[in-house]
Amino acid sequence: MVDLQSPLGVTFIPGDHGNAAGGVGITLHERTNISLIQVTAWNNTIPTVLTAIGSATGVIVQNKPGHGWVAGEKSVFGFAPGRFMVTGATPDLEQRLRAAISTDLGTIVALTHGRTVIRISGSRVEWVLAKLFALDFSEHAFPVGTGRATLHHDIHTLIQRIDENSFDLYVFRSFARSFWLTLGHAAEEVGYRVE
Template sequence: MADIQSPLGKTYIAGNHGNSAAGIGVTLRERKNLSIIQVTAWADTIPTVLTAIGSATGLVLQNKPGLGRVAGEKSVFGFAPGRYFVVGATPDLESRLRSAISLELGTIVDLTHGRTVIRISGSQSEWVLSKLFAIDFSEHAFPVAYGRATLHHDIHTNIQRIDDETFDLYVFRTFARSFWQTLGHAAEEVGYRVE
């Protein structure tokens, strides 16, 4: 895992923005130096692949749509039947998964250079995200560690809830700058901090 230059460029401006006079509603930051691996299991190998992901990462998953796990800087979540994002701050994540999952079980694709991860956290994070995506962000409908695949116009986004007030958004690097600006505009109303 090499240190990858951020696609956000000059749009990543640290500090407070928007209507921050009444306080900061959300904090935005880019998560860097992560390995992002997509694992796809064949239909009849899902339980075996989930066990293999668990042995490679220590994050055990049940075979339920959207279910995930979070532990510090590593996480895993399902976003479609038999499809999982496995994320960690370790450069050997892909090789560990390849050692645990053979081609007879499924496929492994390294998306590290193709995705940007944006973290939004704060008391107004659900409100801000609800402006952009037509899904229910309440904790009842979107529990901690669960993942979703969705769109904002033509920008595909994988989303994982990290805790009560925090979400990680995985967007294609080619759309990251545009999406970052859109997210900032959506957060202006509640005030936001870029860290």
């Protein structure tokens, strides 16, 4: 885990914004002090790699394509065939995964330095996200734990549902400030809080 300066800079303004007079519809929060690791399994090693991820993280994972798993501040989700984003507030997460997954099973790439994770939560979260992405965010179509890889214009975004009213959005650090402002604009009509 790398202690990085936030790329949000002056755009990170705590407090209530937009049409918050009738209450706050969503909350925006940058997740910090977490490790982000991409694990890619070779075609014939996916079940073994998922077992290894589970033993390294303590998250119970199963070989169910398109699914994801959340356990507290740790999560795992598949965003492409054989590719998994593993997140945790554990500084030695990369070392634990490297010890559990040999190069004959797959590859491990640390992405902590290259991604920003924004948690968006609240009663209007599905409404706000649907303004930006051509996805069905309802819980029956996008259940807890599930992750999707998508785009907002040219900004590649990995999205994972954390609970009924919360999603984590993974974006490249170089786009984080612009994307943060876009989220704020999309949330203005329902009111939003920055924490």
